[in-house]
Amino acid sequence: MMLKKMLIGLMASVTLVAGAAQAADLAIVSGDTGTGLAFLRSQLDKFEAATGHKVTVVPMPSSTSDQFGQYRLWLAAGNTDIDVYQTDVIWAPQLADQFLDLTDAAKDIVAQHFPSIIESQTVDGKLVALPAFTDAPALFYRKDLLEKHGKSVPTTWAELETTAKEIMDAERAEAGNQDMWGFVFQGNAYEGLTCDALEWVMSNGGGQIIEADGSISINNEQAAAAIDRAAGWVGTIAPDGVLAYQEEESRGVWQLGNSVFMRNWPYAYALGNGDDSAVKGKFDVAPLPAGDGEGARSAATLGGWNVAVSKYSPDPEAAIELAKFLASPEVQKERAIEQSNLPTIEALYDDADVLAASPFMANWKAIFQNAVPRPSAPTKTDYNEVSSMFWSAVHNTLSGNGTAAENLEILEADLTDLKGNGW
Numbered sequence: 001m002m003l004k005k006m007l008i009g010l011m012a013s014v015t016l017v018a019g020a021a022q023a024a025d026l027a028i029v030s031g032d033t034g035t036g037l038a039f040l041r042s043q044l045d046k047f048e049a050a051t052g053h054k055v056t057v058v059p060m061p062s063s064t065s066d067q068f069g070q071y072r073l074w075l076a077a078g079n080t081d082i083d084v085y086q087t088d089v090i091w092a093p094q095l096a097d098q099f100l101d102l103t104d105a106a107k108d109i110v111a112q113h114f115p116s117i118i119e120s121q122t123v124d125g126k127l128v129a130l131p132a133f134t135d136a137p138a139l140f141y142r143k144d145l146l147e148k149h150g151k152s153v154p155t156t157w158a159e160l161e162t163t164a165k166e167i168m169d170a171e172r173a174e175a176g177n178q179d180m181w182g183f184v185f186q187g188n189a190y191e192g193l194t195c196d197a198l199e200w201v202m203s204n205g206g207g208q209i210i211e212a213d214g215s216i217s218i219n220n221e222q223a224a225a226a227i228d229r230a231a232g233w234v235g236t237i238a239p240d241g242v243l244a245y246q247e248e249e250s251r252g253v254w255q256l257g258n259s260v261f262m263r264n265w266p267y268a269y270a271l272g273n274g275d276d277s278a279v280k281g282k283f284d285v286a287p288l289p290a291g292d293g294e295g296a297r298s299a300a301t302l303g304g305w306n307v308a309v310s311k312y313s314p315d316p317e318a319a320i321e322l323a324k325f326l327a328s329p330e331v332q333k334e335r336a337i338e339q340s341n342l343p344t345i346e347a348l349y350d351d352a353d354v355l356a357a358s359p360f361m362a363n364w365k366a367i368f369q370n371a372v373p374r375p376s377a378p379t380k381t382d383y384n385e386v387s388s389m390f391w392s393a394v395h396n397t398l399s400g401n402g403t404a405a406e407n408l409e410i411l412e413a414d415l416t417d418l419k420g421n422g423w
């Protein structure tokens with residue numbers, strides 16, 4: 001009898017201990033753009049309620065380049081404080097060694113996602129991260145201003161220039177709005193400029209900097225013409241300050257009602273229609289303009305964010321559970337509605353609630369599927385350096401520091417050195 005009691009007592013305490021061990025304290029790092037962190041917190045509250053785990057958010061700056069620099073250091077040092085990383089689509093090949101392989105854990109859910117996105121997060125057969133959302137930029141335009149001035153939505157960069165200038169001049173002269181600009185974009189020297197400039201180059205038939213086979217193609221006339229054209233926007237249709245703009249600074253000018261056009265990612269759609277926005281209900285989105293010359297077409301750089309689990313996490317099981325939750329159809333649906341982020345789950349593009357909140361998504365499935373990837377797959381662990389050389393060459397040109405032809409020639413030489421016998 002005694003023995004039985006003791007055994008039952010022992011079993012109860014074992015169960016208790018096991019229960020306690022299952023409730024993990026997790027930490028996730030995420031960049032802070034728009035209301036993204038508040039959204040993440042609201043989802044984590046649900047996860048905590050459902051699982052008993054606790055999750056702390058470690059906020060990071062908005063710039064993906066700054067995040068990458070910090071994460072690379074933490075991971076290289078084997079940081080055990082952070083379990084889950086929100087990762088940019090371009091990072092998979094560079095950080096693959098530091099994250100757990102999610103192939104097994106995700107085998108029942110990968111089929112929900114677009115295969116190309118799963119592929120972008122797969123490095124040498126290892127599934128490095130689960131997709132949270134995908135990204136493909138848009139030309140945001142002021143419907144009201146185009147209508148007022150009798151203009152149509154530009155489909156080429158040349159048209160955008162003319163329309164932006166005409167409306168900007170007229171609004172300054174007639175409406176007395178001296179703060180009005182024609183076009184805002186991301187001109188700061190960081191990853192965002194690589195995205196914008198890849199679009200200028202690709203849309204002008206100038207290739208994708210480094211092609212899928214690893215060859216360096218950027219030093220060509222069509223690429224140079226596209227970058228020179230963009231340099232001509234600075235101080236004319238765009239403020240000089242655009243040279244320091246990231247996504248949030250462009251959105252700031254736009255959302256105050258001070259720009260006719262903006263290049264930005266879909267997240268700016270929901271925010272622009274928020275109650276505190278001066279452009280609520282006054283804008284729409286279209287594909288980015290095409291260049292001219294041979295091979296010209298509208299081009300969008302492929303972006304997107306994922307969730308990866310650190311191999312140094314002390315609670316890998318709970319961390320994987322969290323990653324799966326953040327990639328799930330439920331969270332992606334709310335993300336699409338509240339944050340206007342593009343889902344990676346095909347079925348959500350036909351979801352009536354999603355389309356009611358973000359009608360543009362009906363057209364964006366095709367746009368993101370045709371989006372141009374940055375050369376992170378062919379350049380593997382060198383991508384960040386490649387991109388930083390590219391954005392520096394472009395930033396120099398935009399700043400009036402050399403012509404595009406001069407800067408692209410130097411860039412080609414530097415990329416060739418970096419490549420060595422690699423890639």
Ligand code: GLC
Pocket residue numbers: 064088089090134135191192193195247265302303304305
């Ligand atoms: C967006 C994209 C990301 C890209 C970044 C550049 O967040 O989703 O892929 O690297 O913008 O600023």
